Amino acid sequence: MKGKITLKHISKELDVSISTVSKALKDSPEISQETREKVQAFAKLYNYRPNNIALSLKNRKTKNIGVIIPEIVHHFFATVIEGIEQEANASGYNVIICLSSESFDKEVINMEMLANGSIDGFILSLTKETQMKKDYHHLVEVINQGMPLVLFDRIADEIPCDKVVIDDEKGAFDAVNKLIEVGCKKIGLISTVDYVSVGRLRTQGYLKALIKNNIEVDQNLIVKIEDVAHASEMIAPLLDCGVDGVFAVNEAFAMTAINLAHEKGIKIPSQLSVIGFTDGELSKYASPALTTVSQNGHQIGQEAARMLIEKIEEESEVFQTKVVKTKLIVRKSTKN
Amino acid sequence: MKGKITLKHISKELDVSISTVSKALKDSPEISQETREKVQAFAKLYNYRPNNIALSLKNRKTKNIGVIIPEIVHHFFATVIEGIEQEANASGYNVIICLSSESFDKEVINMEMLANGSIDGFILSLTKETQMKKDYHHLVEVINQGMPLVLFDRIADEIPCDKVVIDDEKGAFDAVNKLIEVGCKKIGLISTVDYVSVGRLRTQGYLKALIKNNIEVDQNLIVKIEDVAHASEMIAPLLDCGVDGVFAVNEAFAMTAINLAHEKGIKIPSQLSVIGFTDGELSKYASPALTTVSQNGHQIGQEAARMLIEKIEEESEVFQTKVVKTKLIVRKSTKN
DNA sequence: TTGAAAGCGCTAACAA
DNA sequence: TTGTTAGCGCTTTCAA
Numbered sequence: 157m158k159g160k161i162t163l164k165h166i167s168k169e170l171d172v173s174i175s176t177v178s179k180a181l182k183d184s185p186e187i188s189q190e191t192r193e194k195v196q197a198f199a200k201l202y203n204y205r206p207n208n209i210a211l212s213l214k215n216r217k218t219k220n221i222g223v224i225i226p227e228i229v230h231h232f233f234a235t236v237i238e239g240i241e242q243e244a245n246a247s248g249y250n251v252i253i254c255l256s257s258e259s260f261d262k263e264v265i266n267m268e269m270l271a272n273g274s275i276d277g278f279i280l281s282l283t284k285e286t287q288m289k290k291d292y293h294h295l296v297e298v299i300n301q302g303m304p305l306v307l308f309d310r311i312a313d314e315i316p317c318d319k320v321v322i323d324d325e326k327g328a329f330d331a332v333n334k335l336i337e338v339g340c341k342k343i344g345l346i347s348t349v350d351y352v353s354v355g356r357l358r359t360q361g362y363l364k365a366l367i368k369n370n371i372e373v374d375q376n377l378i379v380k381i382e383d384v385a386h387a388s389e390m391i392a393p394l395l396d397c398g399v400d401g402v403f404a405v406n407e408a409f410a411m412t413a414i415n416l417a418h419e420k421g422i423k424i425p426s427q428l429s430v431i432g433f434t435d436g437e438l439s440k441y442a443s444p445a446l447t448t449v450s451q452n453g454h455q456i457g458q459e460a461a462r463m464l465i466e467k468i469e470e471e472s473e474v475f476q477t478k479v480v481k482t483k484l485i486v487r488k489s490t491k492n
Numbered sequence: 493m494k495g496k497i498t499l500k501h502i503s504k505e506l507d508v509s510i511s512t513v514s515k516a517l518k519d520s521p522e523i524s525q526e527t528r529e530k531v532q533a534f535a536k537l538y539n540y541r542p543n544n545i546a547l548s549l550k551n552r553k554t555k556n557i558g559v560i561i562p563e564i565v566h567h568f569f570a571t572v573i574e575g576i577e578q579e580a581n582a583s584g585y586n587v588i589i590c591l592s593s594e595s596f597d598k599e600v601i602n603m604e605m606l607a608n609g610s611i612d613g614f615i616l617s618l619t620k621e622t623q624m625k626k627d628y629h630h631l632v633e634v635i636n637q638g639m640p641l642v643l644f645d646r647i648a649d650e651i652p653c654d655k656v657v658i659d660d661e662k663g664a665f666d667a668v669n670k671l672i673e674v675g676c677k678k679i680g681l682i683s684t685v686d687y688v689s690v691g692r693l694r695t696q697g698y699l700k701a702l703i704k705n706n707i708e709v710d711q712n713l714i715v716k717i718e719d720v721a722h723a724s725e726m727i728a729p730l731l732d733c734g735v736d737g738v739f740a741v742n743e744a745f746a747m748t749a750i751n752l753a754h755e756k757g758i759k760i761p762s763q764l765s766v767i768g769f770t771d772g773e774l775s776k777y778a779s780p781a782l783t784t785v786s787q788n789g790h791q792i793g794q795e796a797a798r799m800l801i802e803k804i805e806e807e808s809e810v811f812q813t814k815v816v817k818t819k820l821i822v823r824k825s826t827k828n
Numbered sequence: 829t830t831g832a833a834a835g836c837g838c839t840a841a842c843a844a
Numbered sequence: 845t846t847g848t849t850a851g852c853g854c855t856t857t858c859a860a
Contacts, residue, residue, distance in 0.1 A: 206608065213852050252588045
């Protein structure tokens, strides 16, 4: 009973040719009813299943899609994968996941590895390092080979391919607008360094909201964090300079701000309103529950998979950029 | 420049046979220095890479490992995947991930799909449904086919294969012991329904700790939650009956208890000590920060991948169960 | 030193 | 109605 049974085994056993078996299993009218039944019964008995690898080689398509993301222990990326997986599975594709672990080199290696026949197309979110270097030769190579690629979240505008993003700028704009609406006058921003595309865009949204409301931009109220390990030390001074509102570009920064406020005896939301980005576990279980900009990772994943599969199966040449809407989820960390 | 170049292309271009090209690229001494150099230069120029699928078919191994987990939007499973991926990558394997989404049927379908040649071995954590049904025919089938399988976390003792678990019972025991040490007299348990193996084991640890310390077990202090959506309603009564300690078998339940306590004006840790399970994001950012039993998902993933790869490459017949140690991480949600 | 041929498992055009 | 053959891309034995 060891090992899988092949057409060859069946053909030998039943004393017919391999192609007869192949056709019989497909219920081809070329084959007599009798033979068909005999073969099918035998195949069923021994639980025959065609070998995926052989089919891939024959058909020159693997029915696998490759996903490369910077990290997986991250609520947002996990939801994206869930979305991709669901959509892919529904169309008969499997998902091969590689982690670039925020390393440019790993991103390149993983792409090369997968590009050598293992998959039919890529879904990818760039590492910070790649965004900083602006070195996209590996993406271009893959595209030139004719392999479809969909970029999401951390993208590069200059790459000719499909993209799925959220409107980071608008999400941030809405959040800061909300802070202004509930009466905040002095609003701090906790962001990432600028080379991370989403951080940069959210920062722009913050600035636009201030400008539109005729609030002067104060650079002292803008904290850009490179190293998450030192987030606390960088955020503390911000809370000490009398802000009454804080917009953070991710959940962790928002939570750090909330916890620091607790320590300093600053009351949320009466003295300080806080809004985060990404509607993950942290936001829901925070106390007070965090008002946040939700980015629907699940939908992003679904859209990305859908676009990719369409490209794989249709080979069109027009590239689209799909913008998934954000939504401000108002909870208890903002006044009113 | 479209499409990948193959040995055939090279052989045609250089007017030598395919096998000569193959050997030359491997620097075989069979081939003259001159030919080798010519072929290698050409291959480099056109960026030749052997086709993974063809290699898989030829070698009858794919260098892929299949991972099936109940969900991915879950810190613990995400860390396990990270561990698997790291270890697998280091040995030249890729990771194909399928989500069973807690559905027995999806688990079966995914296994069958992957078992048909796509991977060299499985790493799997059972769905709740599978654990409830105790129907393991799909696992047995795969094992009978000669495909290695490693089970982790949610396992079934009766399956003959390698396993990686944590000592759930001891982890729970230690946690409850800690509560007793800091002076808790009336300790509640928030657990899952019993058919989930880890929930059952953690419940046992709770019971053992009470018994060992001569504390009478009070069934009213034990809450078993089936549906996470109604966790709050089920936990609230527990807090109303005067407990001074609570042990929850996961982070979410612990956080729900903490937040309910806040609402009810119960002070943590002075009036109520809380300990959770799994050292994830929630525990770290909770206020007060949550004392918790850490289960090192990363290590679990690494061990699982290591065991699987060994089985793939060595074909030994002895099955091991590796127990990864838990550790009590004491933070601010427990007295003293 | 090179190449022909077989084979991994499957499909499909064509021949018998 | 069935079988032969070629081919997907590669490796490897054996013959030239």
